[in-house]
Amino acid sequence: MRKRLFCAIGICALVLSLATAGLAKNALVFQTDFGLGDGAVSAMKGVAFGVDRDMAIFDLTHYIPPYSIWDGAYRLHQTMEFWPEGTVFVSVVDPGVGTERRSVVAKTKDGRFIVTPDNGTLTFVEEMVGLESVRIIDDKRHRLAGSEESYTFFGRDLYAYTGAKLASGTITFEEVGPVYEGKVISIPYQRAKVEDGAVIGNIPVLDIRYGNVWSNIGKLLFDQLSPEIGQIFEVTVKEGDKVVYSGDIPYVNTFGDVPEGSPLIYFNSLMNLSLALNMDSFSEQNGIMSGGDWSISVKPKK
Amino acid sequence: MRKRLFCAIGICALVLSLATAGLAKNALVFQTDFGLGDGAVSAMKGVAFGVDRDMAIFDLTHYIPPYSIWDGAYRLHQTMEFWPEGTVFVSVVDPGVGTERRSVVAKTKDGRFIVTPDNGTLTFVEEMVGLESVRIIDDKRHRLAGSEESYTFFGRDLYAYTGAKLASGTITFEEVGPVYEGKVISIPYQRAKVEDGAVIGNIPVLDIRYGNVWSNIGKLLFDQLSPEIGQIFEVTVKEGDKVVYSGDIPYVNTFGDVPEGSPLIYFNSLMNLSLALNMDSFSEQNGIMSGGDWSISVKPKK
Amino acid sequence: MRKRLFCAIGICALVLSLATAGLAKNALVFQTDFGLGDGAVSAMKGVAFGVDRDMAIFDLTHYIPPYSIWDGAYRLHQTMEFWPEGTVFVSVVDPGVGTERRSVVAKTKDGRFIVTPDNGTLTFVEEMVGLESVRIIDDKRHRLAGSEESYTFFGRDLYAYTGAKLASGTITFEEVGPVYEGKVISIPYQRAKVEDGAVIGNIPVLDIRYGNVWSNIGKLLFDQLSPEIGQIFEVTVKEGDKVVYSGDIPYVNTFGDVPEGSPLIYFNSLMNLSLALNMDSFSEQNGIMSGGDWSISVKPKK
Numbered sequence: 069m070r071k072r073l074f075c076a077i078g079i080c081a082l083v084l085s086l087a088t089a090g091l092a093k094n095a096l097v098f099q100t101d102f103g104l105g106d107g108a109v110s111a112m113k114g115v116a117f118g119v120d121r122d123m124a125i126f127d128l129t130h131y132i133p134p135y136s137i138w139d140g141a142y143r144l145h146q147t148m149e150f151w152p153e154g155t156v157f158v159s160v161v162d163p164g165v166g167t168e169r170r171s172v173v174a175k176t177k178d179g180r181f182i183v184t185p186d187n188g189t190l191t192f193v194e195e196m197v198g199l200e201s202v203r204i205i206d207d208k209r210h211r212l213a214g215s216e217e218s219y220t221f222f223g224r225d226l227y228a229y230t231g232a233k234l235a236s237g238t239i240t241f242e243e244v245g246p247v248y249e250g251k252v253i254s255i256p257y258q259r260a261k262v263e264d265g266a267v268i269g270n271i272p273v274l275d276i277r278y279g280n281v282w283s284n285i286g287k288l289l290f291d292q293l294s295p296e297i298g299q300i301f302e303v304t305v306k307e308g309d310k311v312v313y314s315g316d317i318p319y320v321n322t323f324g325d326v327p328e329g330s331p332l333i334y335f336n337s338l339m340n341l342s343l344a345l346n347m348d349s350f351s352e353q354n355g356i357m358s359g360g361d362w363s364i365s366v367k368p369k370k
Numbered sequence: 371m372r373k374r375l376f377c378a379i380g381i382c383a384l385v386l387s388l389a390t391a392g393l394a395k396n397a398l399v400f401q402t403d404f405g406l407g408d409g410a411v412s413a414m415k416g417v418a419f420g421v422d423r424d425m426a427i428f429d430l431t432h433y434i435p436p437y438s439i440w441d442g443a444y445r446l447h448q449t450m451e452f453w454p455e456g457t458v459f460v461s462v463v464d465p466g467v468g469t470e471r472r473s474v475v476a477k478t479k480d481g482r483f484i485v486t487p488d489n490g491t492l493t494f495v496e497e498m499v500g501l502e503s504v505r506i507i508d509d510k511r512h513r514l515a516g517s518e519e520s521y522t523f524f525g526r527d528l529y530a531y532t533g534a535k536l537a538s539g540t541i542t543f544e545e546v547g548p549v550y551e552g553k554v555i556s557i558p559y560q561r562a563k564v565e566d567g568a569v570i571g572n573i574p575v576l577d578i579r580y581g582n583v584w585s586n587i588g589k590l591l592f593d594q595l596s597p598e599i600g601q602i603f604e605v606t607v608k609e610g611d612k613v614v615y616s617g618d619i620p621y622v623n624t625f626g627d628v629p630e631g632s633p634l635i636y637f638n639s640l641m642n643l644s645l646a647l648n649m650d651s652f653s654e655q656n657g658i659m660s661g662g663d664w665s666i667s668v669k670p671k672k
Numbered sequence: 673m674r675k676r677l678f679c680a681i682g683i684c685a686l687v688l689s690l691a692t693a694g695l696a697k698n699a700l701v702f703q704t705d706f707g708l709g710d711g712a713v714s715a716m717k718g719v720a721f722g723v724d725r726d727m728a729i730f731d732l733t734h735y736i737p738p739y740s741i742w743d744g745a746y747r748l749h750q751t752m753e754f755w756p757e758g759t760v761f762v763s764v765v766d767p768g769v770g771t772e773r774r775s776v777v778a779k780t781k782d783g784r785f786i787v788t789p790d791n792g793t794l795t796f797v798e799e800m801v802g803l804e805s806v807r808i809i810d811d812k813r814h815r816l817a818g819s820e821e822s823y824t825f826f827g828r829d830l831y832a833y834t835g836a837k838l839a840s841g842t843i844t845f846e847e848v849g850p851v852y853e854g855k856v857i858s859i860p861y862q863r864a865k866v867e868d869g870a871v872i873g874n875i876p877v878l879d880i881r882y883g884n885v886w887s888n889i890g891k892l893l894f895d896q897l898s899p900e901i902g903q904i905f906e907v908t909v910k911e912g913d914k915v916v917y918s919g920d921i922p923y924v925n926t927f928g929d930v931p932e933g934s935p936l937i938y939f940n941s942l943m944n945l946s947l948a949l950n951m952d953s954f955s956e957q958n959g960i961m962s963g964g965d966w967s968i969s970v971k972p973k974k
Contacts, residue, residue: 093423097412103881104406104708105735107751108941110701113730114755121697121728121756124423126415131407134881135951147409150526151416152423163951164928221941224754277405277436324466337410337523347437347465395725399714406708426725428717433709449711452828453718454725579707579738626768639712639825649739649767 094154096235099128099144100223101135101161108221112158112228115212119229120236128157135163137188138255138359142273144182145192146338153179156235159189160223171205171226173234173244174252181241183231185222186248188255195254202252205230206245257360260285262292266367267341271305271358275336279349281305281356283364285341293368295319300369301333303343305354308361313354316369317343333366341366396456398537401430401446402525403437403463410523414460414530417514421531422538430459437465439490440557440661444575446484447494448640455481460533461491462525473507473528475536475546476554483543485533487524488550490557497556504554507532508547559662562587564594568669569643573607573660577638581651583607583658585666587643595670597621602671603635605645607656610663615656618671619645635668643668698758700839703732703748704827705739705765712825716762716832719816723833724840732761739767741792742859742963746877748786749796750942757783762835763793764827775809775830777838777848778856785845787835789826790852792859799858806856809834810849861964864889866896870971871945875909875962879940883953885909885960887968889945897972899923904973905937907947909958912965917958920973921947937970945970 096116102108113125128147132140140161148157162185170186177198182190190199205226210233215225233239260269269285298318305313318326319333326332328347336342343350350356398418404410415427430449434442442463450459464487472488479500484492492501507528512535517527535541562571571587600620607615620628621635628634630649638644645652652658700720706712717729732751736744744765752761766789774790781802786794794803809830814837819829837843864873873889902922909917922930923937930936932951940946947954
């Protein structure tokens with residue numbers, strides 16, 4: 069609408085159209101394990117706003133469980149694709165803050181940027197999307213003036229500041245610092261696969277608000293079992309070797325397809341196989357948690 | 371201030387003034403029961419930002435109790451009027467997601483828009499403000515590209531996307547889809563009234579942070595009892611037929627008008643009759659909750 | 673980047689560059705004890721957005737413990753400096769709402785603005801940064817139209833509205849209202865000092881998310897003990913006269929410098945002396961809280 073109106077007015081408007089087209093604003097999106105109870109997140113945003121007062125600043129979440137790089141890595145991967153190309157994510161889950169770990173900016177193969185300590189936060193993005201290039205932040209050039217004495221708040225003094233300069237176009241990706249030639253740090257975890265007529269995988273995360281259990285089993289993999297809507301499957305959930313849940317569950321499109329309180333297999337918004345109770349919490353009712361130790365097996369009931 | 375400076379500079383500035391005046395930016399305001407612990411809200415905002423990188427994106431709340439359409443309906447009505455005309459609200463409290471309920475955009479009589487499943491979320495807005503028109507979202511035209519396989523995240527793939535297009539002026543209200551000719555779904559509840567020298571009503575919601583009890587009894591109705599500041603009233607609160615609280619309370623302007631720990635009747639920021647303890651929680655001290663079952667009666671003490 | 677492109681295009685662009693330079697947008701930053709569970713914060717933002725649809729609106733925190741002016745004062749001081757000059761803070765921790773306390777706008781010596789009830793919220797900012805001038809909000813001119821009957825939501829009807837007008841340049845600081853000639857209200861608390869070879873101070877706040885204990889002892893004061901990295905100190909924490917913690921702790925740069933579960937003395941992001949356990953909660957493990965009653969003493973171990 070903006071462009072249309074300007075275009076009716078001639079040269080001045082043409083200039084503006086060109087300007088607008090060439091200068092698409094990039095979002096700066098923060099993720100931390102800080103919570104929202106104090107001023108830490110606000111200070112990061114203040115630093116970013118100071119770089120560019122037209123900056124579009126947003127949140128992914130600030131409720132990553134404290135120190136859980138795994139959760140940060142998962143949430144980042146889960147959410148990134150819904151933000152447009154050029155978006156800069158600043159992810160600060162940094163139990164090793166102040167020790168010798170690299171501070172990097174990764175450019176993904178689909179054109180997003182992630183500013184983060186290299187501590188495993190890039191695990192899922194690297195595997196699922198791929199990284200085009202990783203650069204080490206030049207701490208000499210991109211540290212907030214006056215913060216040299218502070219050893220503990222990299223999130224604010226280095227990551228927010230660098231991310232804001234990148235998102236605003238104040239610096240290019242190349243100006244972040246030297247290319248990192250090695251491999252970024254990756255957290256080992258169980259991959260999903262089909263074995264003996266069953267799909268198996270792990271439980272990377274719970275849908276905490278509703279208590280649904282999410283797996284890393286994608287729809288294409290599940291489709292190798294030729295499932296039909298309404299078909300019953302035998303589901304087993306284990307923590308290590310211990311069976312925590314075992315039961316028969318129908319595969320349906322959505323919650324309302326089963327009675328209240330009944331279990332269902334469905335595909336979540338990431339198109340991964342998930343377990344739920346309609347209007348109740350599957351994870352709470354069955355004592356299920358998430359993490360590398362947790363596995364799930366799903367096979368057709370005979 | 372912006373306009374003033376431009377106006378001093380002639381034709382180019384005139385163009386800009388006109389542009390600015392004609393193109394007032396509309397806010398996009400999200401309400402959900404998702405909480406802020408994962409990436410769901412962020413994904414919705416990413417989709418909206420992808421539609422228009424100048425979009426003004428805000429939150430109403432994301433802490434509607436899970437599945438509570440009633441609370442969503444109440445918070446929406448409570449907050450809308452403080453946002454200017456043209457604001458687009460996206461409200462996703464959707465226990466029936468994926469089943470056959472309509473997805474609509476309602477235009478209120480005072481010129482706001484609400485994108486929501488038609489499941490009762492419009493109850494209070496329809497009654498208190500009125501709806502000028504309701505349109506069914508044309509799912510074929512307004513679904514996020516690539517999301518056709520996902521049955522479960524309408525909030526992101528349909529509502530956020532449609533709301534963003536409407537707020538940015540990418541589509542008009544008419545382009546949302548066909549007019550819905552029927553009546554939107556409404557949740558039944560007890561209306562406030564004067565009866566036998568008392569005002570009675572229900573308790574739609576608590577002021578959860580402070581524990582104040584809010585009623586649906588407006589000031590105009592209460593004024594029919596000709597109350598005076600300082601006057602004592604007999605207050606009874608019931609859950610169904612069971613009396614939960616009964617006591618004498620003064621009607622005052624504000625909390626500081628009674629000693630710490632003492633009860634007061636006051637009018638909240640929505641100008642509805644409310645009960646509080648100065649510096650303490652009335653609802654907790656007296657075991658009071660909110661909902662359709664809860665009623666309140668207030669009459670002058672003789 | 674924006675400016676560079678415009679500059680290539682001549683007079684029209686020059687105008688825009690000047691305009692942009694002269695009209696740096698000011699952030700409006702909200703702090704309250706409202707939480708995010710209802711629509712109160714959103715209503716404040718709606719009022720602000722209604723004043724200027726290009727307003728840059730942010731949060732400090734809305735999780736100040738209810739009624740805790742002390743915490744509000746501390747968080748405000750802690751965070752302000754990271755927002756650029758011209759930023760307008762609206763802080764609403766207001767247990768005395770509706771009673772006779774002044775509503776003011778303070779301009780700090782470093783060029784930020786704070787809209788707040790004068791109830792102690794300015795304590796730390798006044799002492800640490802200094803106030804250039806304080807003006808009383810002219811309630812007649814700056815109250816949201818239609819809100820005259822509401823006695824209880826100053827945050828929305830007066831503070832958000834006045835803050836938005838100030839941040840957007842709709843009014844100048846001088847137009848807020850008359851200068852307040854007196855001294856703003858200040859909360860008494862124990863100052864940090866060196867005494868008998870030890871530094872002593874109080875515990876204004878905990879780093880709640882990680883359980884670290886923050887003191888008001890700055891690095892310059894601590895340096896009077898000529899501390900060395902790795903040196904062991906005797907630390908005593910008291911509530912009133914009662915010793916709650918007593919132990920020997922090394923002074924290090926950062927968490928990773930001690931084994932997991934071990935205590936450390938470090939300087940937090942505000943450069944104040946702090947206590948922590950690496951990967952655990954010092955405050956929880958030792959039953960330590962914050963407030964005027966809590967004191968800390970640190971001296972070199974012989």
